[in-house]
Amino acid sequence: MTIQAALAIDLGGTELRAALVDREGKIRAFAAVPTQAHAGPDAVIGQIEALAATVYAEAPALAIVGVGVGAPGPLDPQAGIAVGPPTLAGWLDVPLADILERRLGLPVRLENDANAAALGEWRFGAGHGARSLVFVTVSTGIGGGVVVDGRILHGRRGLAAEIGHMTITNEGERCICGVVGCFEAIASGTALGRRATAATTAGDGSTLRRLSADAEVTGRHVVEATRLRDGLASALLDEEARWLGVGFTNLLHLYSPDVLVVGGGIANGLDLMLPTIEATIRQRAMRAYRDVPVVQAQLGRHAGLVGAASLVLFDDVGTLAARMPVGPSTYPDQRRDFNG
Template sequence: MSGRLAIAIDLGGTQLRAALVDGAKVLRRAAEPTDAVGGPDAVLDQMRRLIASVEGDADHAQVAGIGISAPGPLDGETGTILHIPTLPGWDDYPLCDRLRDITGRTVVLENDGISAAVGEWRHGAGQGLDHLVYVTVSTGIGGGVIADGRVLHGRRGMAGHVGHFTMTPDGPRCPCGVVGCFEAHASGTALGKRARAAAIAHPESALGALARDGHVDARHVVAAARDGDAVARALIDEEAWLLGRGFASLVHLYSPERVIMGGGVVSGFDLMEARIHHVMRENLMPAFRDVVVVPAGLGENAGLVGAAALILDQAL
């Protein structure tokens, strides 16, 4: 195991993606819809196919191994998927062992939030830092933590579930089953829900007009706010307030040098940036007040680049 290239796989509930990665550069990529019905055996077959496709004619000895980014909870130490809410049949599945048997290669498995954090740390908005919190604000809120120059893993590699601390004693139920999590309040899904309620309450607004034409979600809020719609602006301000409070909590808990925000909702970062920082400063103890939030640098490639970095770091 000595190559400078790595194969990265991003196992998602809807898309299975693979890439041949050189540092931050994705040299080749391939994707298929995840065969959710077929279960692990079918998906392993897909992985083999995608790996062959991205590996192409690359020198076998140059490829250090395979890094997999997958939804948690998973056990990174043993390379086992514990449970994937969106993919039935994967409970306690020893993915690393299986893929190692098939490919003969070194395989590492990491939570998708942590993979993206590593990607941003090595090659994105967190380069050169020793301490960072990466937060993806998307369908849910996930992320990963780099502290003291290392990935924070915790028991079974499950640390850094940054979307699942209690923000309110009641309020919306989170997909994780708990009431009032940061994710339940501030995810893109939660913003979309508030947008649909606002569209009904304000049929005269740009959001109201959009709702007559179809489904309204977080992206529409960002677009309408950018166009100056007051209802959308208020929603964005509320989202920024929620994110500012949540990020402030994470800064007290992990003491990062920087918070890196990724995920779909970051497309509206410029609209929220000032308010997020204002709310953070209001909610941080003085010694933490200079910590800022920056948008992610690698976009949807963060997880693939990070999974590859895990293999390449190990190879060093």
């Protein structure tokens, strides 16, 4: 029996990854190279072709039905155009889907990378069985995507769910977008590391500085030091959890998902932060929203690849809802008491 699979591409500013993914979400072949991000579209598209040949050679018996591409925004998923991703030099209104269809001879679907990761977690990961999901990645920045009733929420021009640029305070560091108070500027891993660096000094003997070898402290160092029961790190991570709780409360009120899934590097410390996140949600959310589970992503760095493949394997008419069973969510009931 022939096994169907999709060629999935994760186009990042640092790394370009390709995989063959089957209908069970299993990665059958994988390859990656550093992205030639400063060399322009032609060079990167050539890299995609080369990676496609590499993974095809690893699993020649698979029947490849199409190509799903997760790429940084802004982009137009309907037209298949990369509008102008800031991490890729020279990419201005590049008709990426059309180009790849001609080069690879297969139908191509283009999607925002965060949306692709949300879709992967919804179909095969932590959100499996849910009708709706909010996915938040907390790493260098904060991004994410929303799946509502089986559909990726795109909004006008595909720009919905810019989670990192919600305003959650009128104070603090200025975001790279130029605005003060963005969720990303306050609660990203970068912001956490910046606060930890400011709270310590090189050579002070602190756990944080020892872990960072007296260089700048990162969010990962804060999580690691908290696991070592360092008091300063614990306080910093607790502050981080409170800010995440504020942002998550906004997302619960906006989208009312069955589950909120957290990915990215800082999610490795979710078990440490969850009590404070949940306490903040109980304090700030309206009663009907307090029982939504906040869980760690399951697919890790492959979420975007699996989601990109899903665009092709399950969505040949452009709507996931068409293949979605009618009825209530089958997501495991993890509800807590409203007043708990």
